[in-house]
Amino acid sequence: MKKRLKKSAAALLVSAMAVSGGAAYAAPNADVQQDQEIQAELISAITNYGVTINGENAKNNGFMNQESKQVMLPLREIAEALGYDLKWNKEARSTELTKPNTPVWSLVQTDKDEYNENKMLVKLGAAPVNILGTLYVPAQYFSDVLHHGVVIEGAQVSVTTGESEAEDAKTVKASGVITAVYNEEDRKAAHINGAGPDGIILNVDENTVILNAAGEKIELKDLSLGLDINVVHSLAMTMSLPGQTYAYEIKVKQDSDRKDLLGTSGTITPNEDGSRIKVTGIGMTEASPKEVVLNLSADTVIVDQDGKDVKATDLKKDDKVLAFYGPMLTKSLPPIGGAVKIVVMK
DSSP states (O other), X not given: OHHHHXXXXXXXXXXXXXXXXXXXXXXXXXXXXXXXXXXXXXXXXXXXXXXXETTEXXXXXXXXXXXXXXXXXXHHHHHHXXXXXXXXXXXXXXXXXXXXTSOOEEEEETTOOOEEETTEEEOOSSOOEEETTEEEEEHHIIIIISOOXXXXXXXXXXXXXXXXXXXXXXXEEEEEXXXXXXXXXXXXXXXXXXXXXXXXXXXXXXXXXXXXXXSOBOOGGGOOTTOXXXXXXESOOOSXXXXXXXXXXXXXXXXXXXXXXXXEEEEEEEOTTSSEEEEEEEESSTTSOSEEEEEOOTTOEEEETTSOBXXXXXXXXXXXXXXXXXXXXXXXXXXEEEEEEEEEOO
């Protein structure tokens, strides 16, 4: 009878852990040996997915997270076999992954469905779970975040270096105009081609090469609103708005002494003679108004997104623009200022 009860308890624990992705609860003063036996039986029951890493059998198996319907795999054993260095933070219950001689960086936190890929947060639908000291992550983590080959056939999972090396070589060359620079301790990035949900966020770190127009190395703090840049960034991009990606290189097309520009991204209402426009949308900085009237002069640079000149008289109502202007504005509503640069977006 006791054996039957023990097996029933183990079955219930297996079901509970598989659903919740959590570890079993151990009674504080009860039969510790029995609890250990049940946990051992539990692990044996749920780790039913065989794993190979580049053709070699892994010591640890995987299991199916019944709640998310995702196969969970042992993080450390697989990552180390693929060439990553792992650092465990006991207080945060997180693991930091780096790959020597590459800019690859990732952070995984126990019980939190937020996987950090080169400063970008990716959700996979299942949180990492720590079972008896082994941290398990969804199989998708190795394919979608670290960009390795992952194949699941029946109860067998194959993880290969494959896709990762090819993915490192998959970069995109693009150009744009800077609409925001974030240079805080916990966030280093440049926003281009839009404000709010528009454009792209370029995440940078110490491995990102940033150059001025002469090809000399500069820092993120040297970038400012309105600068035209060429960028080489990762092909991988988040599905968020705006999309986020990792920048390998940022090069300024033409240096500028204007570090004080404000900016508004939005649609325009021009006057009849093309000497003034009203821009309504989103301010690019805290000091930038959502709506502003800008006087156009012979010194105002007006171009399209490809850098081609646009005549002031060709500006049409509801054209979408990135408008840059000096900090001197009237106190009227909306404020009035002088346009320095207008970029007409497609």
